[in-house]
Structures are given as structure tokens and as C-alpha cells.
Amino acid sequence: MSQSLQFFTPFRCPYLTPPKHAATSYRWFRGTKLPSRKQSFPAVKFSSSDLNAASSKVLASDNGQTVVNGALPTDNVVTQVQSDSGSIEVDAVTEAELKENGFRSTRRTKLVCTIGPATCGFKQLEALAVGGMNVARINMCHGTREWHRSVIECVRRLNEEKGFAVAIMMDTEGSEIHMGDLGGASPAKAEDGEIWTFSVRAFDSGLPERTINVNYDGFAEDVKVGDELLVDGGMVRFEVIEKIGPDVKCRCTDPGLLLPRANLTFWRDGSLVRERNAMLPTISSKDWLDIDFGIAEGVDFIAISFVKSAEVINHLKSYIAARSQDSDIAVIAKIESIDSLKNLEEIIQASDGAMVARGDLGAQIPLEQVPSAQQKVVQLCRQLNKPVIVASQLLESMIEYPTPTRAEVADVSEAVRQRADALMLSGESAMGQYPEKALAVLRSVSLRIERWWREEKRHEAMELPDVGTSFADNISEEICNSAAKMANNLEVDAIFVYTKTGHMASLLSRCRPDCPIFAFTTTTSVRRRLNLQWGLIPFRLSFSDDMESNLNKTFSLLKARGMIKSGDLVIAVSDMLQSIQVMNVP
Numbered sequence: 001m002s003q004s005l006q007f008f009t010p011f012r013c014p015y016l017t018p019p020k021h022a023a024t025s026y027r028w029f030r031g032t033k034l035p036s037r038k039q040s041f042p043a044v045k046f047s048s049s050d051l052n053a054a055s056s057k058v059l060a061s062d063n064g065q066t067v068v069n070g071a072l073p074t075d076n077v078v079t080q081v082q083s084d085s086g087s088i089e090v091d092a093v094t095e096a097e098l099k100e101n102g103f104r105s106t107r108r109t110k111l112v113c114t115i116g117p118a119t120c121g122f123k124q125l126e127a128l129a130v131g132g133m134n135v136a137r138i139n140m141c142h143g144t145r146e147w148h149r150s151v152i153e154c155v156r157r158l159n160e161e162k163g164f165a166v167a168i169m170m171d172t173e174g175s176e177i178h179m180g181d182l183g184g185a186s187p188a189k190a191e192d193g194e195i196w197t198f199s200v201r202a203f204d205s206g207l208p209e210r211t212i213n214v215n216y217d218g219f220a221e222d223v224k225v226g227d228e229l230l231v232d233g234g235m236v237r238f239e240v241i242e243k244i245g246p247d248v249k250c251r252c253t254d255p256g257l258l259l260p261r262a263n264l265t266f267w268r269d270g271s272l273v274r275e276r277n278a279m280l281p282t283i284s285s286k287d288w289l290d291i292d293f294g295i296a297e298g299v300d301f302i303a304i305s306f307v308k309s310a311e312v313i314n315h316l317k318s319y320i321a322a323r324s325q326d327s328d329i330a331v332i333a334k335i336e337s338i339d340s341l342k343n344l345e346e347i348i349q350a351s352d353g354a355m356v357a358r359g360d361l362g363a364q365i366p367l368e369q370v371p372s373a374q375q376k377v378v379q380l381c382r383q384l385n386k387p388v389i390v391a392s393q394l395l396e397s398m399i400e401y402p403t404p405t406r407a408e409v410a411d412v413s414e415a416v417r418q419r420a421d422a423l424m425l426s427g428e429s430a431m432g433q434y435p436e437k438a439l440a441v442l443r444s445v446s447l448r449i450e451r452w453w454r455e456e457k458r459h460e461a462m463e464l465p466d467v468g469t470s471f472a473d474n475i476s477e478e479i480c481n482s483a484a485k486m487a488n489n490l491e492v493d494a495i496f497v498y499t500k501t502g503h504m505a506s507l508l509s510r511c512r513p514d515c516p517i518f519a520f521t522t523t524t525s526v527r528r529r530l531n532l533q534w535g536l537i538p539f540r541l542s543f544s545d546d547m548e549s550n551l552n553k554t555f556s557l558l559k560a561r562g563m564i565k566s567g568d569l570v571i572a573v574s575d576m577l578q579s580i581q582v583m584n585v586p
């Protein structure tokens, strides 16, 4: 049986001004005591007077079939469903998880893994995909384009051959100051009191002992004797003791490992020195070449390091649009500098998502300010309806050890509790000894915390401001907000959303409902992109504007695959019809 509410908006044309009185309404929902899901659904016909909106109509029938636009689904639909039964695509891991644990227990928090030497092989990538990796990140700071291309090819092959839907994120190097790549030598340890040389010289035949290359030509000019030099945000510290032409001699004051291409920052009188850094371009000439590479390879996301303003994001987005027609590449702003925090709202607004890149962020602001910055970025992204990734050092000790520290588990839990869209592994999966175990920890902690929070109903409702600019957008938002609220109150098993661009799916995800969201979309690229968003289970399915036939088709395909069963309670929304329907699976 089905109950439905539809919003007819004849003024969806952008050049028509919407009449104000036609605001959508779900008063019946607010004012009506909703039946508990234990009760079966009475077939109720709402009269249009039950609704506030003159332009809204409720269509319901009592024979288990919904009347859409006055037409009943015909036998033809059923025949078509049968002959089309192989045409739904969902990630193989999610499918297995759904069947094994049921709808409600699927993981909502998405997982991103940085791919490096420890995980670049086909088998290792497969193990990560099986372990729940939703997005594979390649970091252009490291490795050659050839190396990255082979990783992308492996992921694509896995998706095709094994039915995964792993998306690819390319992360740019950015032009902040960092060390060279050590010329292939293994990372060295700097000991307390040792003198090391940081040099902007090019060394043709290997690096002399205790010498580090610096990528930024102005380095020797900019630093002063007495400055403090921080490697990787303070993992190793030096004091500048002498400048000799292109060489800067430094004494190690905090020992530690010098990793290839580690970030360098220098501090004077307790403050970060940034004058010159602030003038470096966010996207370097090398980054532009990497971006061309990413576009040519058809990556799903490009993450931009050290974003300073919204301008660079807009610039990149128009470049991508010009270079690749119909491109679905989403641009993720990495929040990892003081400037990005200053211009946070405009940057997030301009981007398709953000990453709290705590590694470099912690080198630019005092460490104790990183947690509040994280909370702020996560919250703002949700309000602006952009996916957000919490990254760096989540399970840092697992680079070397097979179990995380209690503090690391608490940190992961906090990011899940904040309801970030995704968590990211860096060194743990790129070059650690236990990439699969680290992923398993993220997975099990996410599941546990999500369930606990749901059961205890601890999530305080967040004020979600309107994000759209048009009246049609506002209707979509109202529909999604209401659908999510109804889903929680009725304790439905899943929300179905039929969406071509993915926008309605992300609006639902933003509400963080108690049940998972099945997002049906027509293209594989949108489906992969939705993989980053909280609570979405993306399916590829060809569908029409006829919701009734879409629903029949989906029910029959999902039932045939054992993913849903008769009696399951679902709410369906669509961005073609702007409707909400509540029904038990027939």
C-alpha cells in the first residue's frame, strides 16, 4: 500500500516568477499523529483541502498501487521489468553488506584510502575495496604520473571485473614549501643536536650526507638565523644556526623521521612566517599539468591543497568545465592553511566538498585549535550541503602497529559522532604495515558509533538553512527535510531517491536520517561521486519520469537480488516529480 504526496510545480521554468502563495506544504504531516510502523498502513485519500498548497495534490489508492497522473501501471511495465532485470548496478560490497546485516546496519560514514607503495597492487587494492574503501586517493606530491595512471587503471579494472564502485580522488601537491624526495634514499632519522643542511641547490649525483633539498627557491633568502624550522608540522624540529648562500644549516632540537616531501614551515618569535608563502600560487604549474592528467584520466574528485580563497576554486571549476564537456569532476577544497580558515564560508560555498586536512593545518595553527576548526568545518559543510572528509593521523600508530591506540579510536569516534561524510587514511594505507587492518578499524568504529548514537537518539537536530536559490530548489529541500523527518518518525527501512544529478540525494544525506538512503541515478559517474556522501547507497538504474514504473522496476530488481523483501517500509522521493511516497514493498 502506498501513500503519496506530490508537489506540482508548473513554474519550474527559471524565467517564471513563482507565486508566493504556492509554497509547498506538509501540514497534514505536522498536524497528524503518524501511525507507528507496527500498524499496517491504512489506505487514506487526503483531499486537497488537507493541504495548504493550491497546486499540490495527493494521489493514493487502496489496492496497493499508486495512481500517478491518473494512470495505473500497465502490464507492459511488468513485462519491461522482467526483461530489464539485470540492469541495476550497486557496489558488490554494499550488496553483500545489505544482505548480511539488513538495511539499518549498513555503514553510513564513507571511507577514503590514500594509495601508496603499500597498496598499489591489484590484490592490495582489491583487499581495500572488499574492506569498504569508497574512494581511492592518489597524492600527486608523491610518485610519477605513470605510477598514478597504473593505480587508476587497477581501480577501474576492479570496478569493472568485480563490481565495485570505488571513486578516484586526485590530490594536488600545492606550492607550499616542502622537502625534496630524498633522491630515492630511505627516510633518515634526525637525532637531537645533529647539524643538517637544508639547501635549494640542485644536486646531480645524490644528496650529500645530512642534507635535505627544499623545493622553494626563496627559502634561503626568507629564513633568518634563530628561526625555528618545523618538519611535517612539528614531527621534527630544527633551529636555524647559519646561512651560507643557498645552504641553511640547522641544529635538530626535536628528533624524528624525515619523510620524503615533508612539509616545512618556519616560525619567528612564536609566529608562523607566511609573507612569501601567501604569495605562492595555490595551483602551481606542476599542479596544472597534474590537473590535465586528472581530467584526461576522468578522476571523480580533484582535491586542491592549501586553498586560500574561493577564487581559485571558481577558476579551476571553469577550467574543468571548459576542458571536459559534461564533466562530473567534483572539486574538493582542502582546509589546511590559516588563509583557508579566514575565508572558510566562501571557499566551501564555491567547492563541491571540503577536507579537514589536519596534517598541514596543525602545522599552521596551534595543535589545540585543530579540534575546534574540525568541528566548525564539518558543521558548515553540512549546513551548506557539501560533503566533508576528516583526514590525517586518524590511526597514525597503525603505520607501525597492528592495533590503534585508545586515543586514536576516540578521535575516529568523534569524527563519526560529528557526522562527517567521510574519514580518510593517509600514511596508514599508503605506506603503513597494516592498511587493511586500519581500514577495518575505521569500518568497525564507524558502525558501532553510528548505531550507538542512533539507538540513544543522541543526535541533536541541526538547523539546516535553505541552500538553493530558486523556488524549485526550495521545494526540493522541503521535500527532503520532510522525507527524512517522516523516515525517522515512521522508522522506515530506507529512503529511495530517484535523481539524475545527485542533488536530491545529497539533500537527503544532509538530513542524516536514521535509515540508509538508496540513491538511484542514471549515470555511473554520478553514482561514483555519491560514494563520498554520508548514508547514501548509490545505484545505477535507467529510469523514466514515471515514478510508478520506476518503483515497480526497482522493487522487482531489488527483490530478485534479495536486497529487499515484501513488507519493508520505504519512502520514495524523486527530483523529476517532486513527490514523497510512503509504501510497503509489495
Ligand SMILES: Nc1ncnc2c1ncn2[C@@H]1O[C@H](COP(=O)(O)OP(=O)(O)OP(=O)(O)O)[C@@H](O)[C@H]1O
Pocket (backbone or CB within 6 Å): 114, 115, 116, 117, 139, 141, 142, 143, 171, 259, 260, 261, 262, 305, 359, 360, 426, 427, 428, 430, 431
Ligand atoms: N604515491 C606515493 N608514493 C610513495 N609514497 C607515498 C605515496 N603516497 C603517499 N606516500 C607516503 O605516505 C605518506 C602519507 O601520505 P599523505 O598522502 O598523507 O602525504 P603527505 O606527504 O603527508 O601530504 P599531504 O599533506 O598532501 O597529505 C607520505 O608522506 C609518503 O611517505
Ligand SMILES: CC(=O)C(=O)O
Pocket (backbone or CB within 6 Å): 305, 334, 336, 356, 357, 358, 359, 360, 361, 391, 392, 426
Ligand atoms: C591530507 C593533507 O593534505 C593534510 O592533512 O595535510
Ligand SMILES: [K+]
Pocket (backbone or CB within 6 Å): 139, 140, 141, 171, 172, 173, 174, 305
Ligand atoms: K597533497
Ligand SMILES: [Mg+2]
Pocket (backbone or CB within 6 Å): 305, 336, 357, 359, 360
Ligand atoms: Mg596537506
